[in-house]
Amino acid sequence: MTTRTARKTQDSKSEILRAALELIRRSGAPSLTIDAVAEEAGFSKGGVLYNFPTKDALITGMVEFLAGQFEAEVAAAREGHLASQCPTLSAMIDVTEGWLRQNRDVARAMLATKADRPDLSEPFMHVKARLKAAIEAETDETAKALAIWASLEGLHFSEAHCVAIFSEEERAAVFQDLRKRLA
Incomplete structure (x- = not known):
């Protein structure tokens, strides 16, 4: 993996994590679903799952x-x-x-x-x-x-x-x- 690709992957992960935290902050733990995080982060569900294959991983x-x-x-x-x-x-x-x-x-x-x-x-x-x-x-x-x-x-x-x-x-x-x- 090139440095640029690794940085982009890390940036994507950080964006997803920030979105998940904001979702919890705003709506509580029950709102944490892969679909809701994808929507909050502006990613596809597949994009979230690529970075975090399971909810436990997220x-x-x-x-x-x-x-x-x-x-x-x-x-x-x-x-x-x-x-x-x-x-x-x-x-x-x-x-x-x-x-x-x-x-x-x-x-x-x-x-x-x-x-x-x-x-x-x-x-x-x-x-x-x-x-x-x-x-x-x-x-x-x-x-x-x-x-x-x-x-x-x-x-x-x-x-x-x-x-x-x-x-x-x-x-x-x-x-x-x-x-x-x-x-």
């Missing part, structure tokens, strides 16, 4: 895409926090706050599919292992850093499990407090 691709997107956003945000005590964790606070606003519905939908597919956690577990190693390398206060991270995880999981009880203002205050604790 869901796996979506999780891998999201995990990569999260890691890339943390890496980009980290550049703005190089003066921080722990640049990676500072970036994770910012990125998690944004994801809770933007990807809440996607997290809930992915949770619904995870019951049948426990392997879907693997891409995020690999990302988290790399982030944990970076945090441990950046700070001598590992317990403090992990407590802050655990708070981020709790906020994220309460949203994904539809049991969040904080208002937008309360959640913003929590993020502000986490930033102060890290400073």
